[in-house]
Amino acid sequence: MIDISAIGRDLRLIKERSPLVHNITNFVVMNNTANALLAIGASPVMAHAIEEVEEMAGIASSLVLNIGTLEPRWVDAMMLAGKIALKRNIPIVFDPVGVGATSYRSEVCKQIISECKPSIIRGNASEIIALCNENVKTKGVDSTESSDSALSWAMQLAREVNAVVVISGQTDYITDGELVEMIYNGSTMMEKVTGMGCTATAVLGAFAAVNPSMFDAAIHGMAVMGIAGEIAASASKGNGSLQVNFLDELYAMDEEVLCRTFRQ
Numbered sequence: 202m203i204d205i206s207a208i209g210r211d212l213r214l215i216k217e218r219s220p221l222v223h224n225i226t227n228f229v230v231m232n233n234t235a236n237a238l239l240a241i242g243a244s245p246v247m248a249h250a251i252e253e254v255e256e257m258a259g260i261a262s263s264l265v266l267n268i269g270t271l272e273p274r275w276v277d278a279m280m281l282a283g284k285i286a287l288k289r290n291i292p293i294v295f296d297p298v299g300v301g302a303t304s305y306r307s308e309v310c311k312q313i314i315s316e317c318k319p320s321i322i323r324g325n326a327s328e329i330i331a332l333c334n335e336n337v338k339t340k341g342v343d344s345t346e347s348s349d350s351a352l353s354w355a356m357q358l359a360r361e362v363n364a365v366v367v368i369s370g371q372t373d374y375i376t377d378g379e380l381v382e383m384i385y386n387g388s389t390m391m392e393k394v395t396g397m398g399c400t401a402t403a404v405l406g407a408f409a410a411v412n413p414s415m416f417d418a419a420i421h422g423m424a425v426m427g428i429a430g431e432i433a434a435s436a437s438k439g440n441g442s443l444q445v446n447f448l449d450e451l452y453a454m455d456e457e458v459l460c461r462t463f464r465q
């Protein structure tokens with residue numbers, strides 16, 4: 202049973218503390234994810250230069266690593282930032298965008314997971330399955346599988362790498378390898394806005410910065426994503442307005458909205 206008041210408490214903590222979330226993320230989503238973090242009260246910074254990532258990770262409250270538009274210097278920067286985050290014991294949230302589409306993505310994911318030891322890994326079903334199966338090829342950044350079909354892989358991955366694993370999709374699954382929680386809120390229209398998954402990963406960065414339980418942080422972040430997306434979609438004609446309405450719903454999110462909309 203998910204505790205709505207605990208989600209509300211995390212939201213209040215994010216607003217009170219405004220944690221600095223250091224993102225090394227892709228060109229496609231930088232603006233969306235920074236705005237989503239601002240909307241819930243966190244303080245985003247996008248910084249990927251090798252020359253500054255260690256210093257930035259040294260003052261951040263959490264680190265988000267996203268390989269969406271990866272290239273070697275960025276990967277080096279992720280490794281440097283990741284090592285500082287590990288040393289400081291701040292959470293690392295990892296988004297394996299498009300893993301399985303190319304061997305380069307798959308190799309980099311292996312390296313990030315083994316050396317940076319992310320606390321939370323969030324991907325769509327195809328990405329989570331590809332992380333567990335080197336021979337599985339994915340189409341690109343969009344999932345071709347249902348989130349249900351990835352659950353057993355996610356549980357295995359969570360146990361193997363000692364991380365909370367989140368599969369997003371029609372139902373979101375959050376697992377630490379033993380426990381599983383589901384979020385049913387959301388809208389199919391969310392699939393049509395690029396960067397919604399990356400936004401979920403960034404939002405998890407904010408929740409992980411204020412909640413010491415990575416499992417609870419991941420549940421709370423995905424609940425807020427689903428609820429904001431569901432309300433926004435009901436007032437949107439298509440993906441253009443959804444993108445804007447979604448930010449407004451994140452901004453307006455509080456315990457009263459959560460109670461009214463959350464589906465157990």
Ligand SMILES: Nc1ncnc2c1ncn2[C@@H]1O[C@H](COP(=O)(O)OP(=O)(O)O)[C@@H](O)[C@H]1O
Pocket residue numbers: 324325326342343344369370371372373386387388389390391392396397398399401423426427430
């Ligand atoms: N069919 C769907 N129904 C409801 N919510 C969805 C659906 N597909 C995606 N979402 C929501 O959209 C967000 C992004 O998930 P997803 O599309 O799986 O990520 P990605 O963009 O990485 O493929 C998540 O919050 C997820 O819950």
Ligand SMILES: Cc1ncsc1CCOP(=O)(O)O
Pocket residue numbers: 227229230269270298342394395396397398399400
């Ligand atoms: C389209 C695209 N290409 C490289 S990264 C990216 C954004 C993917 O974002 P998301 O997985 O959140 O839809």
Ligand SMILES: [Mg+2]
Pocket residue numbers: 298299324325342398399
């Ligand atoms: Mg994605």
